[in-house]
Amino acid sequence: MRASFASLLGVGCIVTLSLLTSVIIFAQGSRASQEGSTRSLQVSVDLTVLDVTVHDHAGKPVPDLEQGRFKVYEDKVEQTISFLGKEESAVTWGLVLDRSGSMQGMMSDVYEAALHILQEGIGEDEMFIMTFGDQINLVSPLTSDRRKLQDSIFGLRAHGPTPLFDAVASAVDYIKQGKHRKKVLVVVTDGGDNHSSLSFNRLVNRARESDVLIYAVGMYGTMAHNPTEFRLIQEPQRQLEQLAETTGGYAYFPIDPDKCRETMSTIVQEVSEHYTIGYYPSNQTHDGSWRKIKVEVTKTNQDKTKYFVRTRSGYYAPRLDAAGPSLPLFLHESSSGQSVTGAGNR
Numbered sequence: 001m002r003a004s005f006a007s008l009l010g011v012g013c014i015v016t017l018s019l020l021t022s023v024i025i026f027a028q029g030s031r032a033s034q035e036g037s038t039r040s041l042q043v044s045v046d047l048t049v050l051d052v053t054v055h056d057h058a059g060k061p062v063p064d065l066e067q068g069r070f071k072v073y074e075d076k077v078e079q080t081i082s083f084l085g086k087e088e089s090a091v092t093w094g095l096v097l098d099r100s101g102s103m104q105g106m107m108s109d110v111y112e113a114a115l116h117i118l119q120e121g122i123g124e125d126e127m128f129i130m131t132f133g134d135q136i137n138l139v140s141p142l143t144s145d146r147r148k149l150q151d152s153i154f155g156l157r158a159h160g161p162t163p164l165f166d167a168v169a170s171a172v173d174y175i176k177q178g179k180h181r182k183k184v185l186v187v188v189t190d191g192g193d194n195h196s197s198l199s200f201n202r203l204v205n206r207a208r209e210s211d212v213l214i215y216a217v218g219m220y221g222t223m224a225h226n227p228t229e230f231r232l233i234q235e236p237q238r239q240l241e242q243l244a245e246t247t248g249g250y251a252y253f254p255i256d257p258d259k260c261r262e263t264m265s266t267i268v269q270e271v272s273e274h275y276t277i278g279y280y281p282s283n284q285t286h287d288g289s290w291r292k293i294k295v296e297v298t299k300t301n302q303d304k305t306k307y308f309v310r311t312r313s314g315y316y317a318p319r320l321d322a323a324g325p326s327l328p329l330f331l332h333e334s335s336s337g338q339s340v341t342g343a344g345n346r
Helices: 005-009 107-114 116-120 146-152 164-177 200-209 221-225 227-247 257-272
Strands: 021-026 038-043 048-055 070-074 077-079 081-086 091-098 126-132 136-143 182-189 212-218 275-279 290-297 308-310 314-316 331-333 339-341
Touching: 048 070, 048 290, 070 081, 070 275, 091 107, 091 116, 091 164, 107 116, 107 182, 107 257, 116 146, 116 257, 126 146, 126 164, 136 146, 136 164, 164 182, 164 200, 164 212, 182 227, 182 257, 200 227, 200 314, 212 227, 212 257, 290 308
Parallel strands: 091 126, 091 182, 182 212
Antiparallel strands: 021 038, 048 275, 048 308, 070 077, 070 290, 081 275, 126 136, 290 314, 331 339
16 A cells, blocks of 8 residues: 555655645545545645655665655755655656657667666556657657557657757656656657757756656767767766756666666666655745755664765745746647647747
């Protein structure tokens, strides 16, 4: 029975509930009301929820840490942790796949490796696939049908430039339709952006405002070992790292499709082993300001190594007088007839 406080509230990686918000709480173990186990409660909270990963120096996940081992800081002020949960829960996945001309030689193998995510996930997981090249196409809408996902990438051809930033922004918008609390984008590309209207800084801000974890997979292959080509990929690599780490994800750079498959397995394992931490911010000002977050694990005498902790870099505080940004959208029509919402507010 999945009964962590975070999943009961149905919140995202970071969720702030406005004052006196009506919240539906699903609790299998709670006292049944006239409507069954679903009750509508009036609560007065500003709840922040984080998905947190902990690794040792070798990169292996560290399981079974107790709540007392964690410390959460918001703008350098320590917060009181209200709950800690650790569970394997269903995930809404988004695959954002590069199909620009430079992917021609490896696209089929890389796409197959990317689909390995669902093979290792749990049955309730859902996924969509979006590609980008001369257009941004939703080749498969959200589904749990693995065959449909497999069929959607069959016969695709590489063509065109690399509108990476626009594609990621489109995927951040689309994944909001997912039904699961945990939402994860996996972005696979072999180069830097060269055709987006959205700037990188605006994309990072959009990612910060979302509750989506982003994992980036840079297929740079042997370019990393050639001094001339390495200089060309340094900036794209830095951008992928910054984009992922801002959301609490990570950037990987496998050298071939086989290593890409291993990377996908690593991502699935990490996502399944997140700790969920919730706290009520001591700063209750609703001013829309950026709140920087840091999570640490305290070391004990029994620990043989330092632990490395990763979570979102922060969040924007809510505004009592704002309902959220209104973003203009652009549309692309995919080969399957699906319209794709794209990056607005350029």
